[in-house]
Amino acid sequence: MTRDEAPGVHYAVGSDVGRRRSANEDSAYATPRLLAVADGMGGHAAGEVASAIAIEAMADLDGRLADADPEKRNLLHELGEGVSDAATRLNERVAAEPELEGMGTTLTAILWDGTTFGLAHIGDSRGYLLREGELSQLTKDHTMVQSLVDEGKMPAELAARHPGRSVLIRALMAGSSAEPDLTTHTAEPGDRYLLCSDGLTDVTTPDEILEVLSSSETPEDAVGRLIDIANEGGGPDNITCVIAYVDH
Known part of the structure; x- marks a missing residue:
């Protein structure tokens, strides 16, 4: 696929x-x-402040790239700089307002160059890809429970229901450096991407996400249906979804 043929989203x-x-x-x-x-x-x-600061840093990154040549874009470098900027802003805010000490946020972001996307991830929000009928999770939760699964000390089935599954071992925290996972992936026409907070994934199954992404004609429909499903499951936390469909 040439860049002239690159799909839109x-x-x-x-x-x-x-x-x-x-x-x-x-x-x-x-x-x-x-x-x-x-x-x-x-x-x-403080949570509301922290997440807003992180997203402001991403918005400023996007603004800086608006007129940049995609051919010269280094996706992981740009994302890494954006996450570092978010961490710096958190530190500066706490320095100015010490009562916000301890605030932090997850951050999961995708940056496109037309044919490839870079993914930055820290925390337990998630990124998913639906491609040719198969759903894959692009991110790994930075939680204590997931680390136990990775070490073979806890079965994945138990981890999904463990009461401590939201205890983070990595996040964007004031007073600490940013350590995001940074990966690149090739985009294909027909791909469908979901970024979401754990308010969705704690009360939905991968099969439910697969069904919604597969059958919803528009991203707007998919977002609304997933939020409804999470609320029908009890809505124990805030629910946020960002969905993108890549042109066929």
Whole structure:
């Protein structure tokens, strides 16, 4: 596929407070170049601040790339710089407002160059790809429970229901350096991508996500259906979805 033949993307964003929270700590962003979701932590005010700071850094990265030549774009370098910028902003905010000490956020972002996308991930928000009828998880949760699964000390089936499954071992935290996973992937026409907070994945199954992404005609329809499913499952947390369909 040449760059002149590179597919475009259609995208949608949706966020819902859920049924048990009084405030929404999630933030999200989407343009034809960049998709991102962040799930804040540290108390509802600080969590909301942290996720917003991370997404502001991603939006500024997107703005800097708006007029850049895609041929010269280094996806992982740009994403790494964006995540580092987010970490710096968190540190600066806590230095100015010490009462925000302890705030942090997850961050999962995709950056396109037309034929390839770079993925940056830290925390337990997730990225999924639906391709030719198969759903794959592009990210790995940075949680204590997932580390036990990786070490063979806990079966994956138990991890999905473990009460400590949201205990993070890596996130964007004020006072610490950013250590995101950075990977590249080739985009193909017909791909469907989902970035989401754990307010969705804690109460839905991969089969449910597969069915919605496969059968929804538009990203907007898919976002609405997934949020409805999460709320029908109890809506214990904020629910945020960013979905992109790549042109056929």
